[in-house]
Amino acid sequence: GGSPQNFGKLPDNMVVEWSQRFHELDKEYRSQGIQLKWCIVEGWHLYYDSEVAEALDLRLLIRCPGNVLKERKEKRVYKQKDGSFWADPPYYWDDFSYPAYVRSHSHLFRGEIETGPLSAEAESAGVILLEGEGTRQNLSCSELFQHAATAILLGKSKLESK
Numbered sequence: 001g002g003s004p005q006n007f008g009k010l011p012d013n014m015v016v017e018w019s020q021r022f023h024e025l026d027k028e029y030r031s032q033g034i035q036l037k038w039c040i041v042e043g044w045h046l047y048y049d050s051e052v053a054e055a056l057d058l059r060l061l062i063r064c065p066g067n068v069l070k071e072r073k074e075k076r077v078y079k080q081k082d083g084s085f086w087a088d089p090p091y092y093w094d095d096f097s098y099p100a101y102v103r104s105h106s107h108l109f110r111g112e113i114e115t116g117p118l119s120a121e122a123e124s125a126g127v128i129l130l131e132g133e134g135t136r137q138n139l140s141c142s143e144l145f146q147h148a149a150t151a152i153l154l155g156k157s158k159l160e161s162k
Contacts, residue, residue, distance in 0.1 A: 010142055018149050025153065047127065048104035058155045059127045060148050065114045066098055068134040073097060 029036050047053045047061065064072075070093045077085045088097070102113060108127060109116040115136075118129055128151050130144050131137035139147065 010145055014142060014146070018145075021149070021153060044101065045104040047108060047122075047125075053125060058152060059125060060130060060151060061108065061122075061127050062130045062132045062144060063114070063135060064132040065134045066101075068132075069101070070098065 026036055041056065047059065053059060073088065073093055077087050080086055105113050108119055108122040110119050111117075118127055122129075130139060130147050132139055132144060
């Protein structure tokens with residue numbers, strides 16, 4: 001078995017600061033008669049289907065090396081509808097999960113998916129690469145959040161052009 005994943009808690013002052021920034025953005029749009037709807041879509045193979053990717057206003061990708069992903073995946077336990085729990089069998093990562101991950105992400109990078117730069121296709125689609133745990137940048141959860149939140153605020157011009 002495993003245990004629920006815990007990435008840590010964002011510092012309270014960071015939560016307050018960013019809540020205020022997004023509240024101000026929402027207030028600005030409401031004053032113009034525009035109601036923003038925030039939807040965060042997360043997924044293991046999110047950018048595999050171009051139709052799904054094209055429907056997103058902003059495309060963030062957090063990259064971590066395979067060994068970090070494997071360690072996280074192997075710690076996960078999934079609660080089933082009947083209340084029981086299920087964990088991936090020992091061979092699941094090597095035989096299924098990681099090969100599928102490589103196939104669904106290879107078009108996003110030039111060369112190696114763990115270290116290569118974004119491909120021209122990913123760049124033209126506006127994918128923003130954030131380098132997480134185990135990468136050269138090794139961004140923490142707080143740093144990843146700040147980069148993502150900043151990208152959302154800077155990406156508001158895309159919302160305005162719709």
